[in-house]
Amino acid sequence: MIDVLYFAWVRERIGLPRERVETGAETVADLVAELTAREERYAAAFQDLSALRVAIDQELTDFSAPLAGAREVAFFPPMTGG
Amino acid sequence: MIDVLYFAWVRERIGLPRERVETGAETVADLVAELTAREERYAAAFQDLSALRVAIDQELTDFSAPLAGAREVAFFPPMTGG
């Protein structure tokens, strides 16, 4: 079980801010593929990975990162702070 | 007649902040030579021109500048504002 968080338009497209996901995915990319296969709203959120960023346990990483030991994965668009 | 102003340590060495000078000097350098010839305190102030700056009528210039038409000449060390 892993906590999956969504922010900004990723959150809006998927329709929720976070959920617990039962997964055997080995990498972030595998998790994205699993979610995309689930429902159209996930496919809509993940259709262009180059427009997305991912953090594992609150550290920025990339889609090839392994999920082993991760408690929390977050997906969001490029940040626009400041 | 021209107003000659001194600032910072130039003022302190010469011992006054401003004076009116009767001069026929053609350039700033000529004026410096006239003043230097006058008294030791002027010589002390003007001994190293590379350590001095000069303004004519409140605009920075250099020692070769002509004095024709000038109302006010000021001598001072490099600025240290900010």
Add this chain to the structure above:
Amino acid sequence: MRVQEAAFDPGAELNRFSAAQQNAGAVVSFSGIVRDRPEGGLLHMEIEHYPGMTQSAIAGMVETAVARWSLADALVIHRHGALKRGEVIMMVATAARHRADAFAAAEFLMDYLKSRAPFWKKEVGADGAAWVAARDEDEAALGRW
């Protein structure tokens, strides 16, 4: 370093920050203010953030800046929630002995906050709402550090 929904007073923060400096002669501040959209009609801006990550991401940037430019001190305040036009979104302040360090560190912090701290802005107008897109120049600005 603070991430908060409540408004804050940048002038009071600047004065407090400056007064706390014992031997730093140079203080630089940056404030970001909600401005209208180029096409006008902004009603308000909504700022979303990732609470768990925001604190650690900003703390990491501040630590890097303090070490790299020998800062005497650094301050970051960033709001989230709904902000109206003219409200101050965030501020950064840096203090150093010499101004070049204070300026460089403030610019570094702003560049990193802009593209690496987990905040997202949404502009809300009468005609609808849109997420602010990241600018290529902002990502490129990180390259200089």
Add this chain to the structure above:
Amino acid sequence: MRVQEAAFDPGAELNRFSAAQQNAGAVVSFSGIVRDRPEGGLLHMEIEHYPGMTQSAIAGMVETAVARWSLADALVIHRHGALKRGEVIMMVATAARHRADAFAAAEFLMDYLKSRAPFWKKEVGADGAAWVAARDEDEAALGRW
């Protein structure tokens, strides 16, 4: 732009400056604070200036900065007279649409104020007084603009 003997409140000035901005999202400020000498023991600092020239020199710098970086606004306040440790000597503030312009213009103004505005600082200690020497780095900094 103001050159004055009286103390001023940098925080209040920053707030007033920011509040006056209609569409500039980025405000940068610099404040210079009287700090101790490296060897310690500073009693106060004396700042002398050339009244007739100061105003026109600063006005020229501000005009250049506003044009070159499309500033929405710029502010310069510089004190003269006797200042104690911790007192604010001067401040610069710039406002622009984008932060890069506000930062560049503030640094430009600081570099020019430092070496081209007619102010001279004297550090007074119990052991005597000495004029602050211009730093080669400050003169060199002008080369980048």
